[in-house]
Each structure stands twice: as structure tokens, then as C-alpha cells.
């Protein structure tokens with residue numbers, strides 16, 4: 001069942017018998033699911049940094065509904081996230097919320113205590129933000145990342161899955177993007193996300209940690225905020241079209257992206273957390289839908305969904321922007337079993353419905 005994994009390694013970790021007294025057959029598999037990952041009915045504890053943010057809170061919803069988890073601990077300083085994103089779980093004892101900052105190492109150490117898994121999503125996103133304030137982006141995305149990584153190591157966390165970024169492909173013109181062929185970074189944000197990968201690779205090789213990076217490609221969906229100078233295109237366009245104002249498209253609209261609905265990213269996280277494939281460890285994976293869409297194409301789809309004819313403004317291209325992006329998702333498919341289920345069209349429909357259905361969310 002687990003080619004190449006010696007029984008002793010499955011049975012013992014750090015020389016401690018994992019499930020003393022359990023018959024081998026039961027230990028080894030139940031319903032085809034490896035018991036060493038299921039933990040023999042022991043429910044898992046997971047720390048989600050950035051769990052009050054857009055992707056993090058969608059992941060928290062899935063973890064709260066997943067019976068393999070007995071405790072979901074969220075660490076977030078609410079700088080770009082919202083307590084409202086996880087408010088519906090706050091009365092559930094399965095959720096713990098720590099409002100604190102990953103730039104503080106002691107906080108990270110306390111948050112990692114007793115955790116089986118860490119899902120690291122806390123970061124300062126946005127290429128333009130990193131260009132106007134590289135120091136903050138560096139402090140959160142590199143120092144903060146290293147704090148979480150080191151704390152996970154010190155706490156004996158079994159596995160950490162972290163948010164990487166397609167910005168790591170930088171100036172590479174190759175399409176589709178394949179994990180081991182990257183260009184030079186085009187922004188401080190891209191540097192920070194690449195440094196995360198370098199640290200993860202070193203910690204995996206040097207300390208034998210189980211680390212998996214997910215290079216997200218333009219994730220969108222409910223709870224992505226349209227507010228502020230650094231809002232992503234999809235929530236901003238939807239909100240502007242709903243308000244009858246013209247969105248600004250940077251460049252002539254021919255730039256393209258691989259827009260990925262958040263449920264697909266959540267699926268990738270669950271696959272990575274529970275993958276029994278040793279080939280996944282120490283690796284990074286493109287997480288996308290695998291389809292290239294221009295900004296003009298996206299704009300048209302949104303206008304059709306909202307049934308409006310508001311025109312777009314065209315502004316100057318933005319510094320640090322990658323012109324074209326489309327992922328090969330073969331590596332994630334083959335090694336993690338990732339299989340994105342929600343198309344761009346369906347994802348946009350759900351996202352538009354979310355924007356139309358909420359009136360009192362602080363992010364709107």
C-alpha cells in the first residue's frame with residue numbers, strides 16, 4: 001500500500017510506537033485509508049495562520065466540517081482579514097482564535113504547541129503593496145514565515161502546508177508554468193514568496209520536516225475583499241459593476257491569468273495535508289484551474305453575469321505585474337491527486353451571488 005515506506009517508519013516515529021497494542025492489520029489500513037495518517041481515530045489539531053483572511057477562512061470552514069480534525073486554531077492579527085469571516089465558528093469549542101502577530105516568535109511558538117498540522121496562510125498579499133512598502137511585506141512574509149516554520153519545527157508539528165504564489169514565476173515567459181522552471185522575481189512580494197520556498201526546501205532537507213508549498217494562481221471567491229488600494233481585480237470589478245461605476249483595467253486588457261476558485265484551493269490544502277505520497281514532501285505545486293483568461297474576457301463574463309453594460313476604463317500597466325499566467329497542474333494532479341472541480345464560470349457565479357447577498361460584511 002505504501003511502496004517504499006518501511007513498516008518500522010510507519011509504526012514508529014522518533015522511536016515512539018505510534019499505536020501500541022493496535023493489531024498490525026488495523027494499524028495499516030482501514031477502508032483503504034492509511035491509519036498512520038488517520039491517527040487511529042485520534043482527531044487532529046491544526047493551526048491556520050491567516051485563518052481570518054479570504055483563503056484561510058474558506059479553509060477553516062472545510063476543516064471545521066471535517067471530522068478528522070478535533071481542533072482548529074486560528075492565528076491572525078486581522079490586519080487584512082476580518083473576525084466576521086470566522087464569526088460563525090466562534091461559539092464552537094472546536095475553534096480557537098488567537099489575535100496576534102506572526103512577527104512575534106513567542107506567539108508562533110505558543111500557537112504551534114500541541115499541533116499536528118500547520119497551514120500557513122498569514123502574509124501581506126499584493127504586488128503593488130510590496131512595491132510601496134517592501135519593509136512590511138518582508139517582515140511579515142519572510143520573518144513571519146520563518147517564525148512559523150521554526151516554531152512548527154520546535155513544536156514537533158507533523159506537517160506544514162504553506163501558501164506560495166505564482167508570482168514566483170517572475171519574468172519567465174513560458175506557458176504553461178511548470179514548477180521547476182521559474183524566472184526572475186518582478187516585485188518584492190515575489191521575492192518573499194520565493195524565499196519561503198527556499199526556506200521550506202532547506203528545512204525539509206536539513207531537519208526532515210514534512211513541508212508542502214501550494215503556488216496559488218489568482219484565487220477568487222466569497223470573502224475576498226474589494227476594499228482598499230490593494231484589492232484583487234475580481235471582487236473590485238464585481239463591487240464596482242454592482243455600484244454602476246467603471247472598473248479600471250490596467251493595460252489593454254490582453255493580460256491573462258489562471259483564475260482559481262477558492263474551493264479548488266481548499267481542496268488542494270486538504271490533499272496536501274493528508275497526502276501519503278512521499279514524493280509530495282519538500283515540494284511546491286501549482287494550484288490553479290489550468291485555464292488562461294484575459295482581463296477583458298473576465299470583464300465580459302462579469303458583465304454578463306450581472307447583466308450590465310458598464311464600460312471599463314483602461315489605465316497604465318502596473319509595475320511588477322506578470323503579463324501572462326497559466327499553470328500546468330499536472331504535478332499536483334499526479335502527486336497530490338488534486339482535481340479542481342469548480343470552473344471559472346461556476347466560481348464567478350458563486351462569487352457574484354455572495355456579493356449580491358451580503359450587505360453588512362465589513363470587507364464590502
Ligand SMILES: NC(=O)c1ccc[n+]([C@@H]2O[C@H](COP(=O)([O-])OP(=O)(O)OC[C@H]3O[C@@H](n4cnc5c(N)ncnc54)[C@H](O)[C@@H]3O)[C@@H](O)[C@H]2O)c1
Pocket residue numbers: 049050051052053054055056075076077078079080081082100101102103120121122123124125140144163164165166215216217218219220
Ligand atoms: N489570493 C490569491 O490569489 C493568492 C495568490 C497567491 C498567494 N496567495 C497567498 O495566500 C495567502 C492568503 O491570501 P489571501 O488572499 O487569503 O489574503 P488575506 O489578506 O485575505 O489573508 C491573509 C491573512 O493573514 C493575516 N495576516 C497578515 N499579516 C499578519 C501577521 N503579521 N500576523 C498574523 N496574521 C497576519 C491577515 O489579517 C489576513 O487574515 C497569503 O499567503 C497570500 O500571499 C494568495
